[in-house]
Amino acid sequence: MSVNKTNSRAAAQQEKTFARFNLGQRWEHAVLILSTLVLLLTGLPQKYRDMSWSQDLLSTPERLDLVRQIHHIAAIILAMEALYHIGRAIYLLARRKMSAAMFPTMQDVYDAWHMLQYLLFLRKEKPAFGKYNFEQKVTYWFLFFGFALMGISGFIIWFPVQFTKFLPGGVVPASKMAHSTEAVVAAIFIVVWHLYHVHLERLNLSIFTGRLSEKEMREFHAKEYDRLTASQSSTDKKN
Ligand code: HEM
Ligand code: HEM
Numbered sequence: 001m002s003v004n005k006t007n008s009r010a011a012a013q014q015e016k017t018f019a020r021f022n023l024g025q026r027w028e029h030a031v032l033i034l035s036t037l038v039l040l041l042t043g044l045p046q047k048y049r050d051m052s053w054s055q056d057l058l059s060t061p062e063r064l065d066l067v068r069q070i071h072h073i074a075a076i077i078l079a080m081e082a083l084y085h086i087g088r089a090i091y092l093l094a095r096r097k098m099s100a101a102m103f104p105t106m107q108d109v110y111d112a113w114h115m116l117q118y119l120l121f122l123r124k125e126k127p128a129f130g131k132y133n134f135e136q137k138v139t140y141w142f143l144f145f146g147f148a149l150m151g152i153s154g155f156i157i158w159f160p161v162q163f164t165k166f167l168p169g170g171v172v173p174a175s176k177m178a179h180s181t182e183a184v185v186a187a188i189f190i191v192v193w194h195l196y197h198v199h200l201e202r203l204n205l206s207i208f209t210g211r212l213s214e215k216e217m218r219e220f221h222a223k224e225y226d227r228l229t230a231s232q233s234s235t236d237k238k239n
Pocket of ligand 1: 040044047067072147151153154155157158176180187
């Protein structure tokens with residue numbers, strides 16, 4: 001192996017990295033990817049039943065039953081993940097052990113406006129972001145409320161008799177319409193918005209590796225970088 005190659009590998013190994021997502025958060029995201037993929041693959045053929053690809057898949061009543069059962073299992077996994085996520089967040093927030101970095105603030109509105117000006121060539125610099133930028137908060141809250149709607153409407157169309165004991169009958173067709181439409185909105189949002197931001201705008205693998213490099217922190221989360229390095233240097237001074 002050449003000396004150059006050895007040096008660059010050693011330099012890469014020494015590059016400072018910053019923790020971004022812990023193991024639990026990475027597992028949660030993996031469950032989200034898998035369950036959403038299965039739900040889309042089993043839901044969309046039911047929605048577009050007159051398309052030839054759907055007719056091939058759902059050609060017999062047994063096949064339709066199987067696809068529905070898989071949809072229900074993935075739905076239970078997604079619902080359990082959502083309950084775990086919300087329960088854990090409430091517990092940690094109540095004990096003041098979780099930062100509120102994912103909650104929207106007025107600064108996000110200023111940052112979005114600043115970014116728009118940058119994209120229109122009216123400003124030279126992009127805004128400097130904290131731990132989560134406004135685009136990442138949009139991803140989180142859009143999917144949070146979108147999936148809450150999918151879950152509630154999904155359980156209503158799954159158990160219509162039980163729900164119409166205390167809700168008006170019209171809630172069932174309304175839920176069917178909401179579930180069916182929101183599925184397409186969610187799919188487009190994930191592919192166009194989320195995958196664009198994590199793969200095309202820049203290759204961001206932090207949800208798999210858990211870490212961001214110092215260069216990425218400086219470029220994409222400058223305020224968070226300053227905060228972390230300032231607290232680091234004040235600890236160093238105390239020692
Ligand atoms: C807790 C979550 C969910 C539950 C309880 C649920 C439940 C259901 C139920 C009961 C149906 C009717 C057909 C069947 O019995 O399989 C259905 C259809 C469907 N689901 Fe879900 N689902 C959930 C989440 C999702 C998600 C996250 C997506 C996509 C992102 C999705 C996409 C669809 C689609 C496209 C249909 C077909 C709608 C139509 O026929 O027009 N579902 N779901
Ligand atoms: C192959 C598919 C996917 C890839 C490669 C991917 C990748 C990523 C990456 C790299 C991040 C971290 C961004 C950051 O630095 O903050 C992230 C965050 C996130 N992902 Fe995904 N993701 C995928 C699918 C999904 C799906 C299906 C959902 C939800 C149903 C989802 C929900 C989220 C949420 C809520 C966040 C936190 C907000 C954010 O940081 O943008 N992801 N994803």
